[in-house]
Amino acid sequence: MNQAVTMSPSETGRVIDLSSYARFTSTFPLQGEHLYARLFDAHQDIVQTRKQKVAVANLARIFDATFAISAASGFDKMSLRDLSRQADMSMGAIYSCISRKEDIVLMVADIVRQSSELTRQFSLQAASCRAQLEQGLRFHLYASTLLQPWYFFLFFETRSLSDAQQQASKQIELDAIGWFEAQIEEGIASGEFKPLDASMLANTLVVLLEDWYLKPWKYQAGSSRSGSAKQALKQKEKNINAYYASLTAQMARLLAVE
Amino acid sequence: MNQAVTMSPSETGRVIDLSSYARFTSTFPLQGEHLYARLFDAHQDIVQTRKQKVAVANLARIFDATFAISAASGFDKMSLRDLSRQADMSMGAIYSCISRKEDIVLMVADIVRQSSELTRQFSLQAASCRAQLEQGLRFHLYASTLLQPWYFFLFFETRSLSDAQQQASKQIELDAIGWFEAQIEEGIASGEFKPLDASMLANTLVVLLEDWYLKPWKYQAGSSRSGSAKQALKQKEKNINAYYASLTAQMARLLAVE
DNA sequence: AAATAAAACGAACGTTCGTTCTAATTTATG
DNA sequence: CATAAATTAGAACGAACGTTCGTTTTATTT
Numbered sequence: 001m002n003q004a005v006t007m008s009p010s011e012t013g014r015v016i017d018l019s020s021y022a023r024f025t026s027t028f029p030l031q032g033e034h035l036y037a038r039l040f041d042a043h044q045d046i047v048q049t050r051k052q053k054v055a056v057a058n059l060a061r062i063f064d065a066t067f068a069i070s071a072a073s074g075f076d077k078m079s080l081r082d083l084s085r086q087a088d089m090s091m092g093a094i095y096s097c098i099s100r101k102e103d104i105v106l107m108v109a110d111i112v113r114q115s116s117e118l119t120r121q122f123s124l125q126a127a128s129c130r131a132q133l134e135q136g137l138r139f140h141l142y143a144s145t146l147l148q149p150w151y152f153f154l155f156f157e158t159r160s161l162s163d164a165q166q167q168a169s170k171q172i173e174l175d176a177i178g179w180f181e182a183q184i185e186e187g188i189a190s191g192e193f194k195p196l197d198a199s200m201l202a203n204t205l206v207v208l209l210e211d212w213y214l215k216p217w218k219y220q221a222g223s224s225r226s227g228s229a230k231q232a233l234k235q236k237e238k239n240i241n242a243y244y245a246s247l248t249a250q251m252a253r254l255l256a257v258e
Numbered sequence: 259m260n261q262a263v264t265m266s267p268s269e270t271g272r273v274i275d276l277s278s279y280a281r282f283t284s285t286f287p288l289q290g291e292h293l294y295a296r297l298f299d300a301h302q303d304i305v306q307t308r309k310q311k312v313a314v315a316n317l318a319r320i321f322d323a324t325f326a327i328s329a330a331s332g333f334d335k336m337s338l339r340d341l342s343r344q345a346d347m348s349m350g351a352i353y354s355c356i357s358r359k360e361d362i363v364l365m366v367a368d369i370v371r372q373s374s375e376l377t378r379q380f381s382l383q384a385a386s387c388r389a390q391l392e393q394g395l396r397f398h399l400y401a402s403t404l405l406q407p408w409y410f411f412l413f414f415e416t417r418s419l420s421d422a423q424q425q426a427s428k429q430i431e432l433d434a435i436g437w438f439e440a441q442i443e444e445g446i447a448s449g450e451f452k453p454l455d456a457s458m459l460a461n462t463l464v465v466l467l468e469d470w471y472l473k474p475w476k477y478q479a480g481s482s483r484s485g486s487a488k489q490a491l492k493q494k495e496k497n498i499n500a501y502y503a504s505l506t507a508q509m510a511r512l513l514a515v516e
Numbered sequence: 517a518a519a520t521a522a523a524a525c526g527a528a529c530g531t532t533c534g535t536t537c538t539a540a541t542t543t544a545t546g
Numbered sequence: 547c548a549t550a551a552a553t554t555a556g557a558a559c560g561a562a563c564g565t566t567c568g569t570t571t572t573a574t575t576t
Contacts, residue, residue: 351524
């Protein structure tokens with residue numbers, strides 16, 4: 001089982017634009033064709049299809065269908081016949097993109113892991129610890145919004161993975177908490193923040209970030225009949241900003257900045 | 259499908275002791291034999307076994323086994339043969355306590371719903387809004403610790419339920435948020451708390467309560483080889499108190515009390 | 517001790533699962 | 547346009563699933 005490509009250094013930093021969600025979506029490398037091309041490259045042992053173009057199109061249909069079905073009923077309940085119907089592909093077509101049903105979970109895990117690594121590796125050049133924290137939150141929110149079905153799916157299907165991979169998923173969360181905690185404590189040490197239980201606040205932030213992609217129904221205002229795709233993006237931007245504002249306001253109050 | 263018994267008024271208030279987790283465990287009505295007796299009474303249409311004593315013993319084995327297996331691999335992956343092996347019961351014995359595999363999820367949902375209702379109905383007689391909030395948090399923590407496998411299981415298997423039941427589960431969470439929000443706003447109105455985004459804080463509290471039973475691995479210190487059952491309870495008490503302290507300290511700071 | 521009710525058993529049933537196979541079709545290439 | 551390679555559709559396969567049921571064992575009553 002390939003643990004997949006890691007980002008080349010040139011990809012890891014500096015190019016991703018956090019100034020708005022719209023900008024983020026056009027600069028984040030893990031999405032759309034790029035994402036599926038990455039899966040195709042990284043999992044040559046799984047994907048039997050030879051031509052990237054075909055593989056990308058088929059993988060997209062497979063994952064879209066998988067997310068659509070198993071968001072409602074779970075991955076184990078989803079049969080490959082359901083998948084075939086929803087994706088409008090034959091069994092053979094599906095089995096030329098994957099080797100076993102389980103591969104789907106593995107690939108999702110790979111993508112989410114890469115996205116989390118991107119988030120962690122992204123060099124935040126900010127003037128203050130507070131700005132650093134805020135950019136970290138923004139990045140997490142943006143990435144998990146863009147890849148919401150992937151993050152959501154992995155959270156609920158982690159138990160299908162091997163113990164080692166499950167441990168790795170937990171580690172991702174612990175790393176995220178650790179990162180926030182370090183930033184908070186740096187700010188405390190430098191006198192920028194008032195002293196507090198950094199570990200608890202870091203944990204709170206990570207759990208709230210998780211809640212964002214696990215329970216979109218709690219945070220999506222005006223989701224029905226949003227009309228054009230452009231309007232939908234606008235609405236998404238609004239929702240993210242509202243959540244981000246609440247999140248950072250609460251954090252700022254705890255850190256006694258402002 | 260029976261929606262099960264609701265608590266009689268005499269059971270809903272006043273008798274549950276929040277002064278420590280140990281006291282709570284001896285006064286909370288939804289546990290052990292009482293819990294299974296309740297299932298037996300409420301689901302006569304499902305449970306074919308006639309004698310309560312037998313049913314209680316077998317239901318206990320079924321649910322223990324279910325939680326043990328599906329915590330690791332998920333309910334859908336668990337076959338009834340796995341269950342039969344783990345519970346050390348024959349297929350026939352299992353099918354005299356349930357009518358369909360799905361019944362297991364329904365019964366768990368029923369118990370968790372009842373526990374949540376107990377939590378909400380419990381009349382908190384406290385001197386201040388702050389004390390009221392703190393008792394609410396304590397109750398939530400205690401109940402979800404005592405019934406951790408039930409809460410955990412339902413969170414991950416809600417998708418096996420009907421749309422109506424899924425909606426009901428969401429409503430439980432929204433009700434909890436609503437309750438905390440109301441308490442916070444009451445405290446703000448009375449001048450006990452400094453004004454803030456009550457909705458955000460209420461949401462934060464509920465999400466942190468959820469994290470407690472979803473990710474015990476994050477919060478369990480000294481879990482290995484804890485020796486006797488008494489020592490284990492002591493350790494549990496310690497862990498709850500530590501989490502409760504962090505939770506309330508953070509909350510107090512946001513509310514600017516102290 | 518006999519009779520009866522309740523519970524437990526586990527092999528067998530029909531169905532559905534993930535996966536494989538093959539004949540037909542499409543695509544690429546000279 | 548010819549030919550080879552890749553891709554497709556969906557029938558077929560064995561394993562495993564949830565569930566049933568005739569039978570045996572255990573508990574209770576007469």
